[in-house]
Amino acid sequence: MGEADLALESVTKTFTLGPQELHVLQGCDLALAPGDALAITGRSGSGKSTLLHLIGTLDEPSSGTLRIGGEDPFALSEPELARFRNRTVGFIFQDHHLLPQYTVLENVMIPTLAFPGEGGDEAWARELLERVGLSDRLAHRPAELSGGERQRVAVARALVNRPALLLCDEPTGNLDKKNADAVIDLLLELNAGSERILVVVTHSAEIAARFPRRAELDEGRCVEA
Numbered sequence: 001m002g003e004a005d006l007a008l009e010s011v012t013k014t015f016t017l018g019p020q021e022l023h024v025l026q027g028c029d030l031a032l033a034p035g036d037a038l039a040i041t042g043r044s045g046s047g048k049s050t051l052l053h054l055i056g057t058l059d060e061p062s063s064g065t066l067r068i069g070g071e072d073p074f075a076l077s078e079p080e081l082a083r084f085r086n087r088t089v090g091f092i093f094q095d096h097h098l099l100p101q102y103t104v105l106e107n108v109m110i111p112t113l114a115f116p117g118e119g120g121d122e123a124w125a126r127e128l129l130e131r132v133g134l135s136d137r138l139a140h141r142p143a144e145l146s147g148g149e150r151q152r153v154a155v156a157r158a159l160v161n162r163p164a165l166l167l168c169d170e171p172t173g174n175l176d177k178k179n180a181d182a183v184i185d186l187l188l189e190l191n192a193g194s195e196r197i198l199v200v201v202t203h204s205a206e207i208a209a210r211f212p213r214r215a216e217l218d219e220g221r222c223v224e225a
């Protein structure tokens with residue numbers, strides 16, 4: 001899937017822990033078009049990661065509708081959904097989640113190998129690594145990189161399947177300011193003029209201010225600035 005709209009209507013998420021019901025999302029509406037870049041802020045525990053998981057189809061809403069490219073991904077069978085997620089969504093987390101035993105280039109290639117007969121596009125992986133400024137680190141292993149470099153590898157890996165959605169959960173949370181700024185520069189730069197939707201969860205008002213669209217999670221709702 002090259003590009004897709006994202007639409008959430010009255011999305012709720014409730015977690016049940018024994019006798020306790022936790023109403024984390026209580027009616028989230030959100031509409032994003034190809035090329036949009038949105039920052040989501042909100043206090044710790046406000047449901048930012050929960051929302052990002054739903055958008056990334058890692059978890060299903062309790063009620064409401066979520067459509068990607070006009071389709072309800074949760075209508076797919078489990079294997080179809082796994083394939084859809086692999087092709088449509090790129091994730092970047094606070095921790096880079098690179099595999100220590102593999103090189104930089106191999107780490108970037110891993111998402112292309114999930115479904116046999118597809119992908120394996122090494123030329124594109126190399127080009128992405130060039131765009132994130134790491135062409136001279138292809139054979140390094142994660143332990144041989146700085147924290148900022150590791151996160152830039154994670155950016156290239158998230159883009160290797162040409163996802164319609166790039167979802168980042170506090171991607172700069174483990175970085176110092178200089179590296180954090182560089183990763184945000186890179187994300188915004190890579191998205192400018194692309195048809196990809198970029199969603200970045202961040203604690204930092206300063207980082208959020210750099211995004212064309214901003215929303216805050218408050219009382220289980222997504223309030224756009």
Ligand SMILES: Nc1ncnc2c1ncn2[C@@H]1O[C@H](COP(=O)(O)OP(=O)(O)O)[C@@H](O)[C@H]1O
Pocket residue numbers: 015016017022024042043044045046047048049050051
């Ligand atoms: N799988 C889960 N089961 C039960 N409670 C959860 C689960 N995931 C998150 N929560 C709870 O939901 C609330 C929101 O969590 P989260 O989305 O991680 O917040 P944020 O990312 O904004 O800090 C928290 O109170 C958290 O404890």
Ligand SMILES: [Mg+2]
Pocket residue numbers: 048049050169
């Ligand atoms: Mg979180």
